Amino acid sequence: MYTYSDFDEAFVRSRVAQFRGQVERRIDGSLTEDEFKPLRLMNGLYLQLHAYMLRVAVPYGTLNPSQMRQLAFIADKWDKGYGHFTTRQNIQYNWPKLQDVPDMLEALADVGMHAIQTSGNTIRNVTADHFAGAAADEVEDPRAIAELLRQWSTDHPEFQFLPRKFKIAVTGAAHDRAVTKAHDIGLRMVRNDAGEPGFEVIVGGGLGRTPMVGKVLRAFLPKADLLPYCEAIVSVYNLLGRRDNKYKARIKITVHENGLEKIQTLVEERFATIRAGFTGFDQDLLTEIETAFAPPAFAEKSIGGYEAARLANPAFRSWTDTNLAAQKNDDYAIVSISIKKHGQTPGDASSDQMRAMADLAEQYGHGELRISHEQNVILPHVHKADLAKVYAALREADLATANIGLASDIIACPGMDYCALATARSIPIAQDIATRFDELKIEHEIGQLKIKISGCINACGHHHVGHIGILGLDRAGVENYQITLGGDGTETTTIGERAGPGFSADEIVPAIERLVTGYLDLRNDVDETFLQTYRRLGLEPFKAILYPTEDKANAA
Amino acid sequence: MAREFTPKVVTANALLEGDAVWLTENDTWTRNMHEAELITDEAHGDLRLLEAQARADEIAGPYLADAKSGENGPEPTHFREEFRTRGPSNYAHGKQVDLS
Helix, strand or coil: CCCCCHHHHHHHHHHHHHHHHHHHHHHCCCCCHHHHHHHHHHCCEEECCCCEEEEECCHHHEECHHHHHHHHHHHHHHCCCEEEECCCCCEEECCCCHHHHHHHHHHHHCCCCCCCCCCCCCECCCEECCCCCCECCECCCCHHHHHHHHHHHCCCHHHCCCCCCECEEEECECCCCCCHHHCCEEEEEEECCCCCEEEEEEECCECCCCCECCEEEEEEEEHHHHHHHHHHHHHHHHHHCCCCCHHHCCHHHHHHHHCHHHHHHHHHHHHHHHHHHCCCHHHHHHHHHHHHCCCCCCCCCCCHHHHHHHHHCHHHHHHHHHHEEEECCCCEEEEEECCCCCCCCCCEEEHHHHHHHHHHHHHHCCCCEEECCCCCEEEEEEEHHHHHHHHHHHHHCCCCCCCCCCCCCCEECCHHHCCCCCCCCCHHHHHHHHHHHHHHCCHHHHCCCCEEEECCCCCCCCHHHCCEEEEEEEECCEEEEEEEECCECCCCCECCEECCCCEEHHHHHHHHHHHHHHHHHHCCCCCCCHHHHHHHHCHHHHHHHHCHHHHHHHHC | CCCCCCCEEEEEEECCCCCEEEECCCCCEECCHHHCCCECCHHHHHHHHHHHHCCCCCEEEEEEEEEEEECCEEEECCHHHHHHHHCCCCCCCCHHHHCC
16 A cells, blocks of 8 residues: 655645644634635535534545554544545544644544545545455556545645536446546546557546536546646646536536537647656656555465355355455455445444454455445455454444445435535435335345435435435425436446435335335346346336326326 | 515534534523524624624624524524534434533
């Protein structure tokens, strides 16, 4: 893993010192809230419904055990003993006190972490495939690229006041687990016909108020041109992006309004102008970073005990069926730890659980942890011989829920339980849906199903790309939930279609149950997933299931 | 025709803790909405908000929120404001435990 250079260390420390001074001046009244707000946002500090919230960057979702332990320590010392893993691979603390935040940032700096650019109109934390460096289907580990982008974008003098926030995601695998087509820039590491490494550069994707699937700006960009090309994109956007209307300020609107061709022309022109300024230092730096992401020293030992343990323990077998993914090394597996126990808050882990996961990573996982945008924690390198022990330890920590990719593995934003922007709650809906499917004991029968819930139109819960998306709204002073269907956040990214009128908080869980049990009757066979069935049949049969009385009325 | 003025309270987030506070008739900030000043006159509401805005070293983001008169004092009329008197629904955190 990448460890901070002296430069990183000095930069982060000086930012903490600056922010400490800013907080002091806010508390003694010399800064007003209007003056302080942009400063705190630059450092990841929000003011929410019930308290401040500190959003800590987990760059490309990668953590080492000592960082995870420090996150637990911070949760205990300055918060309420837990943290919330987010859909941008970050962690949020929901209860910090203003005067404590500089100390929290200092504690983060102690383990090479920070909250810089986790908010504000800048380039945000660069996200990556959470299976990076481990996935069997990977062309190249995207984390070195993500780290290079982090260094380039952090405090980039030209890009601190963009028209709006700017999000970049990188994947190195054919199967897109990083939702690259719903980012301002999505980068897919590919090879050209000559076998040379490079990127497919996708631009102008995004969810929120105006969801859009990203468009290919460059089908193949040579690897060495990445930084000048990204700089060209952001620089064109910086000039062209609308500052007159917050809702039209993201690059997706810039691309939509100006057309892809014009953006292409401008980016290529800008790229030609600035390219010579990148004298190769970035490539030397990248080579250095790449060595930091060398694969672990894989152990060689028998995996015989693994199959025996699977046969002996049905609960373990069920967990291995859902929570493991194929590793580059056949003797290894990628373990997804579900932070979605039925009835619990999606993405919330207690400090004890964080420490348990850190211990497991250290003991059995080559010291690596990942946070997924689906709000789970990943141990990317676990030898199959150790899986039974890992499972037993996860059970001890109440982290052994076997539901990855299933109906109860729900993404949910904090919603109106915490967020000042929310229009309705999302957490209780996620809790109730998961609890209900657990009672019915049918989620394994249902199979792969992605339910995603946002508590407002900004779509932090990715509802547009959920197979079933739920959007919480305020309809005449009452919480109301709209359903979208057929969304997909992978390489075949699709924005879900609105099913019809929304449901009240009391009606939404039965509606989802109706929808999912109805799908069981509609599918061709057990292998046809919800999404496949939806794609085959379209909205109508699902609509009939969701709104049965209307159907009868029409028939009458 | 001008819209009829509905009763309001001045509310904000406390500067240090960030939790919801309401302005009382005595110019103090309370964590219990029932103790807030219920404002029934629009001009008085505007004035009280201006006064609240001047107190930057105590609070952040003051605004006028709809409220109604209840048995124990002002009560929220919208669910968002109701949540602010209580705290999140997924844990017993915030005012629902701090005030009890």
